[in-house]
Amino acid sequence: MDPITRFQRWLQDAKNSRQPEPTATSLATVDEAGRPSVRMVLLKQADAAGFVFYTNTRSPKGFHLAQTAVAELCFYWNPPGRQVRVHGEVEPVSESEADAYFASRAYQSQVGAWASQQSQPLSSRAALVKAAAAVALKYPRKVPRPPHWSGYRVVPQWIEFWEEKPFRLHDRIRCERTEDGTWSEQRLFP
Numbered sequence: 001m002d003p004i005t006r007f008q009r010w011l012q013d014a015k016n017s018r019q020p021e022p023t024a025t026s027l028a029t030v031d032e033a034g035r036p037s038v039r040m041v042l043l044k045q046a047d048a049a050g051f052v053f054y055t056n057t058r059s060p061k062g063f064h065l066a067q068t069a070v071a072e073l074c075f076y077w078n079p080p081g082r083q084v085r086v087h088g089e090v091e092p093v094s095e096s097e098a099d100a101y102f103a104s105r106a107y108q109s110q111v112g113a114w115a116s117q118q119s120q121p122l123s124s125r126a127a128l129v130k131a132a133a134a135v136a137l138k139y140p141r142k143v144p145r146p147p148h149w150s151g152y153r154v155v156p157q158w159i160e161f162w163e164e165k166p167f168r169l170h171d172r173i174r175c176e177r178t179e180d181g182t183w184s185e186q187r188l189f190p
């Protein structure tokens, strides 16, 4: 089975098992000096083109990806005790893709995208609520996508599937994209 289909099945299994945030994944980036950062994001799309998440492009992660366009995602679902790592180069999604996704979001989330200067110092919670209220006043109905809010696509170079098995003899399969675009598969020691 190709790794994208396998990922989609595993994600569906996680959704079926009523995990609170099945699309949550850690996202590791590196700055230009090679210093790592990791944080959670929500996966919004996974298909043959790659794995998409959305964020503030003026956040540390956005700056990292502008400097060093590589990342790794790490999903963990329990039950059934599965990890998926997705490693690859990162590209911005198209403007139209970002517009379409932004338009699909709830009004309050759209407002929040304008109100939040993600990862900048914030004097108080009240200041954030006030900023959101000002945005809502400015855009009472239709909220345009902020220029600093968009998506990134991790284009997988390899995807690794780890599944818990008895006695720590876990399954671990690494799928690597070959030069002709097909996938090779290698079992690894756990």
Ligand SMILES: Cc1cc2nc3c(=O)[nH]c(=O)nc-3n(C[C@H](O)[C@H](O)[C@H](O)COP(=O)(O)O)c2cc1C
Binding pocket: 021, 024, 037, 038, 039, 040, 041, 042, 043, 053, 054, 055, 056, 059, 060, 061, 062, 118, 119
């Ligand atoms: C479960 C979960 C999901 C999150 N999803 C996102 C997301 O999709 N996009 C985002 O920008 N931040 C998301 N965050 C917040 C990030 O983890 C992080 O705090 C923020 O993006 C700032 O990261 P940075 O300073 O490294 O750029 C999420 C946090 C959690 C706990």
